[in-house]
Amino acid sequence: MQKDNPNAERYISIARACLKAINDSAENAGSREQKIQAVYEAIDSAFQSEFADYRQSVAVMATVLERIASGQLDAEKAADLARKTLDRQPESTRNTLMH
Numbered sequence: 807m808q809k810d811n812p813n814a815e816r817y818i819s820i821a822r823a824c825l826k827a828i829n830d831s832a833e834n835a836g837s838r839e840q841k842i843q844a845v846y847e848a849i850d851s852a853f854q855s856e857f858a859d860y861r862q863s864v865a866v867m868a869t870v871l872e873r874i875a876s877g878q879l880d881a882e883k884a885a886d887l888a889r890k891t892l893d894r895q896p897e898s899t900r901n902t903l904m905h
Contacts, residue, residue, distance in 0.1 A: 816856045823852035863895045 808814065827848030831841035870891045874884045 819856055820849070820852040823848050866895075867891060 811817075824845065827845045831844045834841070834844075836844075870887055873879065874887065879887065
């Protein structure tokens, strides 16, 4: 992944977590299955951590869209609510591709 990619930091963070889990599992006692499971858990944890902002932002935006779709707001209020919601989203979720 190239450094100018907006997700490079996420990728690097996840890759480091994976490598750490692999190294830790090589040093620790345990069955092969336990070591593989530890690596899978580290990968999952890294992904969950890196995409927490996205999940939260999507949940907030879904609530706002439901409110707008209910038809209870006039066009000006709906547009204002949409703008305010977009302004409050985390920086890490703005205008970047997820893959």
